[in-house]
Amino acid sequence: MEMTLRWYGKKFDTVTLEQIRQIPGVRGVITTLYDTEPGEVWSRERINALKEEVESAGLEIAGIESVNVHEDIKLGKPDRDVLIDHYIETLENLGKEDIHMVCYNFMPVFDWTRTELARKRPDGSTVLAYTQKAVDALIPEEMFQSIACDMNGSVMPGWEPERMAHVKELFAEYKGVTEEDLFDNLKYFLERIMPVCRKYDIYMAIHPDDPAWSVFGLPRIIINKENLLRMMHMVDDPHNGVTLCTGSLGTNLQNDLPDIIRSLKGRIHFAHVRNLKFHSQQDFEEAAHLSSDGSFDMYEIVKALHDIGFDGPIRPDHGRMIWGEKAMPGYGLYDRALGAAYINGLWEAIEKNSRN
Ligand code: CS2
Numbered sequence: 015m016e017m018t019l020r021w022y023g024k025k026f027d028t029v030t031l032e033q034i035r036q037i038p039g040v041r042g043v044i045t046t047l048y049d050t051e052p053g054e055v056w057s058r059e060r061i062n063a064l065k066e067e068v069e070s071a072g073l074e075i076a077g078i079e080s081v082n083v084h085e086d087i088k089l090g091k092p093d094r095d096v097l098i099d100h101y102i103e104t105l106e107n108l109g110k111e112d113i114h115m116v117c118y119n120f121m122p123v124f125d126w127t128r129t130e131l132a133r134k135r136p137d138g139s140t141v142l143a144y145t146q147k148a149v150d151a152l153i154p155e156e157m158f159q160s161i162a163c164d165m166n167g168s169v170m171p172g173w174e175p176e177r178m179a180h181v182k183e184l185f186a187e188y189k190g191v192t193e194e195d196l197f198d199n200l201k202y203f204l205e206r207i208m209p210v211c212r213k214y215d216i217y218m219a220i221h222p223d224d225p226a227w228s229v230f231g232l233p234r235i236i237i238n239k240e241n242l243l244r245m246m247h248m249v250d251d252p253h254n255g256v257t258l259c260t261g262s263l264g265t266n267l268q269n270d271l272p273d274i275i276r277s278l279k280g281r282i283h284f285a286h287v288r289n290l291k292f293h294s295q296q297d298f299e300e301a302a303h304l305s306s307d308g309s310f311d312m313y314e315i316v317k318a319l320h321d322i323g324f325d326g327p328i329r330p331d332h333g334r335m336i337w338g339e340k341a342m343p344g345y346g347l348y349d350r351a352l353g354a355a356y357i358n359g360l361w362e363a364i365e366k367n368s369r370n
C-alpha cells in the first residue's frame with residue numbers, strides 16, 4: 015500500500031502540502047480540481063499545473079478523488095453521451111499526465127450524508143455523526159441548511175451550495191428511478207469509459223454509498239458485498255474497481271468488512287480507512303482510527319487488505335477535530351496524521367509478522 019492524505023488544493027484546504035510532507039510515510043496526495051463542475055472537461059494544463067505544485071513540495075499525486083459524475087449520467091438522460099464524452103476527455107488528460115487512479119461515486123443527489131458535523135465526544139473532540147431519527151425528521155431540502163453552520167467556512171465535497179440549490183428539482187427527476195435503472199446507467203457509463211481506461215491504464219474506483227442504505231427514498235446501490243460483486247462482474251475489467259471505504263460500507267453493521275475486502279481481491283484500487291462508534295444500529299459517530307475507540311477491528315481490516323496483496327493508495331478518512339484545529343469537518347490535519355501513523359504501524363507489524 016501507499017499511504018496518502020487527501021488534499022483539496024491550496025485555495026480550499028487549511029492543510030498545506032508542507033505539513034503533509036512531514037507525516038511519516040506519506041509521499042502521495044489524493045487531490046482534485048475542486049472548483050470544477052460535474053460534466054466539465056479538466057484541461058491538461060490545469061492537471062499539469064496541479065501536478066507541478068504537488069511535486070515541487072516533494073510529493074506526488076497518487077490519484078484523484080473525485081472526478082464527479084454528472085447527475086444526468088446517473089439518471090440516464092439523453093444528454094448523457096455528451097457528458098460521458100467530457101468525462102472521457104478528462105480521463106485522457108489525466109492519463110497523459112501519468113495519473114492512474116480515479117475515485118468517483120454514483121450516489122443520487124447527495125454524496126455522503128451526516129446529520130451532525132460537530133458532535134462533541136467525552137474527550138472534547140468533535141466528530142461527524144449520523145442518526146436515522148434526525149434524517150427521518152428532515153425534508154431533504156433542509157438537510158443542507160441544518161448542517162451548514164458547522165462547516166467551519168469550508169465547502170464540503172458533495173454539498174456545494176450551487177448543487178444544494180437544485181435539490182428539489184433533482185428529487186423530482188429521481189422519482190420512479192429504481193435501483194435497477196441505476197445499475198443500468200452505471201453499466202452504460204462504465205462500458206463507455208473502459209476503452210480509455212485500458213488505453214491509459216486508469217483504475218476506476220467507485221466509492222460506496224454513505225450511509226450504505228437508501229436515504230430520503232433515493233435509490234442507492236453501492237451498499238453491500240452482493241451489489242459490489244454485481245457491479246464488478248457486469249463490467250468485468252480490472253480497471254473497473256472499488257474504493258474500499260470502511261466508514262461508508264461499515265455504516266451497515268451487516269457488512270462484514272474483512273470478508274468484503276477478501277472477496278474484492280484484485281479490484282480494490284483505493285482504500286479509505288476510518289472507524290465508527292455505534293450507539294445503536296443507525297446511530298453512529300466517527301471515532302478515532304484506533305480500534306478500541308470505535309466499533310471496528312482495524313487490525314482485521316488492515317490485515318485483510320494486506321492478505322489480498324493490496325498495493326494501491328490508502329488514506330486515513332475523516333478525522334476528529336482535535337487540539338483546537340479549525341478545518342473542513344473530517345479533514346483537519348491532526349487526527350488524520352494520527353490515523354496515518356496508526357495504519358502505518360498496523361501495516362508494518364502485519365507485514366513483518368507475515369514474513370516470519
Ligand atoms: C469521501 C466522499 O469525505 C468523504 O466521505 O469519502 O465524499 C468521497 O470523496 C466521494 O464519495 C467519492 O466520490
Ligand code: MN
Nearest residue numbers: 259262286331
Ligand atoms: Mn470514504
